[in-house]
Amino acid sequence: xxxxxxxxxxxxxxxxxxxxxxxxxxxxxxxxxxxxxxxxxxxxxxxxxxxxxxxxxxxxxxxxxxxxxxxxxxxxxxxxxxxxxxxxxxxxxxxxxxxxxxxxxxxxxxxxxxxxxxxxxxxxxxxxxxxxxxxxxxxxxxxxxxxxxxxxxxxxxxxxxxxxxxxxxxxxxxxxxxxxxxxxxxxxxxxxxxxxxxxxxxxxxxxxxxxxxxxxxxxxxxx
Amino acid sequence: xxxxxxxxxxxxxxxxxxxxxxxxxxxxxxxxxxxxxxxxxxxxxxxxxxxxxxxxxxxxxxxxxxxxxxxxxxxxxxxxxxxxxxxxxxxxxxxxxxxxxxxxxxxxxxxxxxxx
Numbered sequence: 001x002x003x004x005x006x007x008x009x010x011x012x013x014x015x016x017x018x019x020x021x022x023x024x025x026x027x028x029x030x031x032x033x034x035x036x037x038x039x040x041x042x043x044x045x046x047x048x049x050x051x052x053x054x055x056x057x058x059x060x061x062x063x064x065x066x067x068x069x070x071x072x073x074x075x076x077x078x079x080x081x082x083x084x085x086x087x088x089x090x091x092x093x094x095x096x097x098x099x100x101x102x103x104x105x106x107x108x109x110x111x112x113x114x115x116x117x118x119x120x121x122x123x124x125x126x127x128x129x130x131x132x133x134x135x136x137x138x139x140x141x142x143x144x145x146x147x148x149x150x151x152x153x154x155x156x157x158x159x160x161x162x163x164x165x166x167x168x169x170x171x172x173x174x175x176x177x178x179x180x181x182x183x184x185x186x187x188x189x190x191x192x193x194x195x196x197x198x199x200x201x202x203x204x205x206x207x208x209x210x211x212x213x214x215x216x217x218x219x220x221x222x223x
Numbered sequence: 224x225x226x227x228x229x230x231x232x233x234x235x236x237x238x239x240x241x242x243x244x245x246x247x248x249x250x251x252x253x254x255x256x257x258x259x260x261x262x263x264x265x266x267x268x269x270x271x272x273x274x275x276x277x278x279x280x281x282x283x284x285x286x287x288x289x290x291x292x293x294x295x296x297x298x299x300x301x302x303x304x305x306x307x308x309x310x311x312x313x314x315x316x317x318x319x320x321x322x323x324x325x326x327x328x329x330x331x332x333x334x335x336x337x338x339x
Binding site for chain 2: 001002003004005006007008009010011012013015093094095124125127128153154157158188189190
C-alpha cells in the first residue's frame with residue numbers, strides 16, 4: 001500500500017462559475033444588462049421591480065426572473081405590470097444557481113434591455129453564486145436595521161449597488177441611512193448607494209436613470 | 224445553509240480523482256474556505272461526515288483552512304492589502320476589489336493505492 005498527497009486546486013463552485021461566464025457572454029452578445037437582486041425576505045425586491053416597471057415603461061424593455069422556494073406569486077405580480085416574468089421555484093434551495101438561470105435564458109426574448117433576476121430572499125447564501133449578472137444589487141430595508149452590513153458582509157462585499165429601501169418608514173424607525181451606508185462602504189468602497197421608497201416613489205426616478213445609464217455603459221463596453 | 228450541496232460537488236471531484244489515480248481510499252481532504260464565503264466550517268464538517276459513508280473517503284479526515292481576504296487596488300494596478308478596504312494604501316483610490324474572501328477550494332487530498 002502506498003500513500004501520497006495529490007494537489008487538486010479545484011474550485012467547489014467552479015461549475016457554477018463556468019456556467020455564469022457563459023451566461024455573461026450570451027447576455028453581452030444580446031446587449032442585455034442583467035441585474036441580480038439580493039436581500040432578506042421582505043426587503044421589497046418585488047415591490048422595487050413593480051415600481052421600476054412603471055418607470056421604465058415606454059423607454060426600455062425589461063423581463064424578470066423570479067427565484068423563490070415555492071409559489072408563482074412574485075412572477076404573477078410582475079406579469080400584472082405587463083412585464084414578462086419567469087418563476088424559478090427552487091423547492092427548498094436557499095439561493096439561485098447559474099444553471100437555473102441558464103435554463104430560463106433560452107426562453108427570454110432577444111429584444112429586451114434589462115433582465116432583472118430576483119434571488120431567493122436570503123442575505124447569506126445567494127452572495128456566493130455568480131449568475132452571470134452585469135450588476136449585483138443588495139437591498140436593505142429600513143425595518144431590518146442599519147447594523148446589517150457588518151453582520152452579513154458577504155452580500156455587501158460582492159454587490160455593485162446598495163439600495164436602502166422603504167425609505168418612507170425611516171421617520172418611524174431608529175434607522176440611520178448614513179450609518180447603514182457607512183457600514184456597507186467600509187466593507188465595499190465601490191458600492192453605489194441609493195435610498196428609495198418603491199411605495200411612495202422617493203428616489204425611484206434616480207434609480208431608473210442609473211439603470212438606463214448602466215445599460216448604455218454595458219453596450220458601449222461591448223462595442 | 225447549502226453546505227450539503229457543496230459537499231455533493233466536492234464528492235464529484237473526489238470520485239474523479241479516485242478514477243484518475245486508481246486510489247483505493249482517500250485518507251484526507253484539505254479545503255480552503257474564504258472568510259467571506261458564507262460557509263460555516265462546522266456545518267461543512269457535519270455534511271462531509273454524513274456524505275462520506277459508503278464512499279472511498281469513508282475514513283478520510285477533513286482539514287479546513289480558513290483563508291483571510293485581500294483587497295486589490297484597481298486604480299494603481301495590483302497593490303494588495305489585507306482585510307482593510309477603506310482605501311488603497313499606495314494611491315488612496317477607493318476602486319478596490321475583493322480577492323480571495325469567497326474562495327471554496329479543494330486544495331489537496333491524500334490517497335492510498337493498494338499494491339498489485
